[in-house]
Amino acid sequence: MTLEEFKNGKVLLIDKPLEWTSFQAVNKLRWHIKKRFNIKKIKVGHAGTLDPLATGLLIICTGKQTKNIETYQGQIKEYTGTITLGATTPSYDLETEIDQEYPTAHLTEAMLHEVTQQFLGVIAQKPPIFSAIKKDGKRLYELARAGKTTEIKARSIEIQTFELTSINLPEVNFRVVCSKGTYIRSLAHDFGQALQSGAHLSALRRTKIGDFSVDDATSIDGFVSALDATAPTEEND
Numbered sequence: 001m002t003l004e005e006f007k008n009g010k011v012l013l014i015d016k017p018l019e020w021t022s023f024q025a026v027n028k029l030r031w032h033i034k035k036r037f038n039i040k041k042i043k044v045g046h047a048g049t050l051d052p053l054a055t056g057l058l059i060i061c062t063g064k065q066t067k068n069i070e071t072y073q074g075q076i077k078e079y080t081g082t083i084t085l086g087a088t089t090p091s092y093d094l095e096t097e098i099d100q101e102y103p104t105a106h107l108t109e110a111m112l113h114e115v116t117q118q119f120l121g122v123i124a125q126k127p128p129i130f131s132a133i134k135k136d137g138k139r140l141y142e143l144a145r146a147g148k149t150t151e152i153k154a155r156s157i158e159i160q161t162f163e164l165t166s167i168n169l170p171e172v173n174f175r176v177v178c179s180k181g182t183y184i185r186s187l188a189h190d191f192g193q194a195l196q197s198g199a200h201l202s203a204l205r206r207t208k209i210g211d212f213s214v215d216d217a218t219s220i221d222g223f224v225s226a227l228d229a230t231a232p233t234e235e236n237d
Contacts, residue, residue, distance in 0.1 A: 001230045003037040009065030011072075013217035016058040022049045025058055025220060032224050033062070047072035048209065051185075053093055054081075056206035057214040075210030076160065078177045082203035083188045085170045085195065092128045092185035093201040102198035109167050115194045116162045119187060124154035128185050157182045171202065 001010075016025050023046075030044040047059040047069045056079075059072050086104040090096045129152065161177035176184060185201045192199025207214045218226070 001227055003039065006033055006037075006042060007063040009061065009063040009068075011065055012060040012062065012223065013212055013214070014058045014060055014223065015214055015217040015219050016050050016055055017220065018055050019052050020220075021052050022046045022058055026060060028220055029060055029223060032227055036227050036230070045069055048077070048180075050206055051093070051095075051204070053095060054204040054206060056204075057209055057212060057217055058206075059209055059212060072209060072212075074180050076177060076179060076208075077182070077206060078161075078175065078208035079184050080165070080173070080175050080205050080207055081184065081201060083172050083174060083191060083199050084202040085172065085192060085197055085199045087170075087200060088189065088192065088198040089200045090129070092183075092189040093204075098200075100198060102192070104170055104197055107169060107195060107197065111195065112164055112167060112172060115191065116164060118194055119159050119162050119191065122156060122158045125157050125183065125186050125190070126152050126154045127183050128189070155181055159187070162187070177208075 012029065014025060014029070016022065026044055026046050030042065033042055033044065034040065042062060043066045044060060044062050045066045047061060050056065050058055061069055061072070085102075085107065087098045087101045089098055158179040159176060159182065160179075161175065163175050164172050165175055166173040176182075176187065178184075184204055188199050188201040205214070
């Protein structure tokens with residue numbers, strides 16, 4: 001890895017760890033690149049946010065490749081994870097505490113598989129109130145944390161695959177293939193409602209973005225170790 005390569009543009013596949021924000025991952029890589037080559041600045045950005053409670057594939061672009069971020073953002077994505085039935089949270093995941101519990105005794109495996117079919121194809125989905133979408137100049141999660149309610153418009157998204165890979169109530173494991181703009185937290189919440197119960201997302205991992213796979217990704221520590229092993233032969237910038 002050379003400074004020239006980073007400037008010309010690299011596409012880095014990073015396996016984001018739990019509880020890290022995508023912004024923190026970008027900052028960490030940028031800081032180490034600048035330190036290694038003793039430079040003051042370099043463009044580094046990510047192609048699609050992952051929530052702190054999610055792990056998995058984060059595409060990070062450097063230099064001239066940052067111009068292609070929107071292209072990567074627009075590609076089909078694959079996720080795996082766990083939905084916990086019988087309870088909801090305001091954030092639709094584990095960021096907030098359970099606010100209501102629902103019955104699950106009526107649920108059967110056949111019913112669970114059948115209801116997944118309702119979410120296939122192009123559907124209207126409302127993003128969670130705890131999201132980074134802006135309304136009137138404010139992030140929705142800022143309004144939510146301040147206890148303010150606001151009307152959220154549904155968005156058109158596409159879900160190509162929604163399959164349950166294992167069922168061990170109240171938890172179900174799933175795999176989803178979907179378009180840009182899909183909130184898996186909202187899918188979990190809506191899935192619970194369609195089952196006449198409640199649900200929230202309890203684990204999430206992004207496994208693919210387009211042709212890129214998390215199987216080919218490296219950890220942040222792995223990237224830093226590989227970077228530190230290279231000789232900073234370039235002159236100061």
